[in-house]
Amino acid sequence: MDRRTFLAGIGAAGVLSLPASAAWAQLKKPVVGLVMKSLANEFFKNMQEGALRHVEERGDCTLIPLGIQSETDIDGQIALVENLITRKVDAIVIAPADSRALISPLVRAAKAGIKLVNIDVLLDANALKKHHVEIVFVGPDNKEGAKMSADVLAKALGAGGKVVILEGNPGAANGVQRKEGFMESIAQYKLDLLDSRTAHWETEEANTVFSNMLTAHPDIQGVMAGNDDMAIGVVKAIEAAGKKGQIKVIGFDGIAAIQPLIKNGEVLATVDQFGAQLAADGIDAAMKEIGGQTLTGWVKTPMKLETAATI
Known part of the structure; x- marks a missing residue:
């Protein structure tokens, strides 16, 4: 029996439906x-698989992986956090879909004594401060x-290159930060930004949004997509428009x-995080x-630029 089964064995009245000895043994193993975010996104599928492998290797905790x-x-992600609070897990590790909307349920989790770790998408620092909560x-x-x-795209196009941006979720800090990085490159290399719109990280939406951009700006030379899923949608739209290459x-x-799109030149670069x-x-x-440690601030994790040369 794992700790998840133990938690499921506690009824609404708090009565155990499992043998007390087995339940007590699992109390020693944190959950x-x-x-x-979306498990339809390959990035988060890989994240889930990696997390399960890691927990199996550690052997000292039980993992409940959840995605929208x-x-x-x-709203679905908020409901997942509320569910974990109800199940009285020991900790929640979250990649929030929105940097502000998830604050309230996470504050409730903190008040319930649940340890919190923020990954991937930074939560809004001002909102956390307002609630007197600090999350690493x-x-x-x-x-x-x-x-x-x-920068790879900018160097390939040169000054005056006509580009557009496909943004992630407007409420997600990583979407905002990635656009800021794109804008810095545009300014440094003197590119011409024709348009910038969100496609909410989604492939099909990116296909539609970019198709509309291409109709409005048939002279587009480059696209900065906030994630690979949107880049794939853009590549499909380029092919459909007969503009491959x-x-x-x-x-x-x-x-x-x-990776195959980078190898064949349809995509110039990505960043592996x-x-x-x-x-x-x-x-x-x-x-x-x-275990009793208090973690604060930012634990920076690595990235790697991937191009045809590195892949």
């Missing part, structure tokens, strides 16, 4: 809830990573599905918190 159906299902952030420098990828694209995340290791680092931080 960590991992709340991710789409990148914009913020384990994650990469999204702004720096976005500029690394955008005429428009250069960059992404962010380093998912496996983007090692999702599986990111989850593992978050779980390790949660276990330290459970």
Whole structure:
């Protein structure tokens, strides 16, 4: 029996439906809830798989991995946190879909004595401060990573290159930070920004949004996509428009599905932020918190620029 089964064995009245000896044994093994964004996104599928492997290797905790159906299902992610509070887990490791909307349920979790670790997408610091809650952030420098990828595109186009940006969720800090990185590259290399719109991290939405951009601006030369899923949607739109090889694209995340597109030149670059290791680092931080350590600030995690030369 694992700790998850133990928690499920406690009824609404708090009565155990499992043998007391088995239940007591599992009390010694902490339960960590991992709340991710859309599991339709390859990045978070990899994160979940890596987290499960890591917990199996550690052997000293039980993991409850949870994800939402789409990148914009913020209410669904709030419900997942509320569910973990009800189940009285020991810690929650979360990659929030929105940097502000998840604050209230996480504050409730903190008040319930649950340890919290923020990964991937930075929670709003001012909102946390207002509630007198401090949560360690384990994650990469999204702004720096976005500029690394955008610089490859900028150097390929040269000054005056006409580009557009496909943004992530407007309420997610990593979406904002990646756009900031793109804008720094645009300014440094004197590119011409024609348009910038959100596609909420989604492939099909990016396909539609970019198709509309291309209709409005048929002279687009480059695309800066906030993640690889959107970059894939852009590549499909380019092919459908008969412009394959005429428009250069960059992404962010380093998912496996983007690698063939980099190899054949349809995508110039991406940034691998090692999702599986990111989850593992978050779980390790949660276990330290459970063990009595107090973690604060930013634990910076690595990134790697991926191009045809490196892949």
